[in-house]
Amino acid sequence: MKTAIYPGSFDPVTNGHLDIIRRASTMFDKLIVVVLINPLKNYSFSIPERVALLTKVTEGMRNIEIASYDGLLADYFKQRADIDVIVKGLRATSDFEYEFQMAHTNKDLNPRAETVFIPASANTTFISSSMVKQVAMFGGDLSKYVPAVIHEEISVKLTGEFEEKRRAAAKKRGEI
Numbered sequence: 001m002k003t004a005i006y007p008g009s010f011d012p013v014t015n016g017h018l019d020i021i022r023r024a025s026t027m028f029d030k031l032i033v034v035v036l037i038n039p040l041k042n043y044s045f046s047i048p049e050r051v052a053l054l055t056k057v058t059e060g061m062r063n064i065e066i067a068s069y070d071g072l073l074a075d076y077f078k079q080r081a082d083i084d085v086i087v088k089g090l091r092a093t094s095d096f097e098y099e100f101q102m103a104h105t106n107k108d109l110n111p112r113a114e115t116v117f118i119p120a121s122a123n124t125t126f127i128s129s130s131m132v133k134q135v136a137m138f139g140g141d142l143s144k145y146v147p148a149v150i151h152e153e154i155s156v157k158l159t160g161e162f163e164e165k166r167r168a169a170a171k172k173r174g175e176i
């Protein structure tokens with residue numbers, strides 16, 4: 001039995017992530033999708049919210065497990081002897097350098113942690129969580145970028161966050 005792990009921030013999960021999840025789940029007996037933290041990033045969704053969104057969009061997919069971990073991927077990999085390989089999606093050459101660095105760092109920290117890359121499908125290469133967040137904050141149409149079952153949740157959360165930011169900026173400028 002081969003088990004892969006697909007790590008990411010998933011802030012929020014997009015159709016691009018789902019494309020990789022679907023395709024990786026056909027290549028391995030089991031796929032663990034794990035929400036991790038990049039301490040250098042600011043997140044809009046909490047870890048439980050990101051786990052809940054992932055759980056919703058993968059409902060009915062029988063060989064998927066959703067997990068989260070507050071630590072190094074290499075350490076999570078060490079703790080779970082059932083994991084064979086790390087899967088990452090590559091959208092464009094611009095992803096490559098960063099992903100290559102992470103793959104080498106993970107292997108350096110844990111020599112068992114090999115990474116395989118899956119190229120994003122052509123129709124999802126331009127989709128990113130940060131692009132989705134911008135579209136959502138301005139109330140744009142998300143239908144091509146995130147699964148329909150989570151549109152509403154993403155829109156409500158991000159338009160609210162944006163409104164709060166606008167209000168805070170206006171307050172700082174002394175306008176309100």
Ligand code: PNS
Pocket residue numbers: 007008009010036037038039071072073074102105106
């Ligand atoms: O979706 P992202 O933001 O590109 O995912 C990056 C993520 C969260 C997978 C990466 O930052 C990560 O693995 N974070 C956990 C800490 C870690 O192990 N970092 C890699 C070694 S520098």
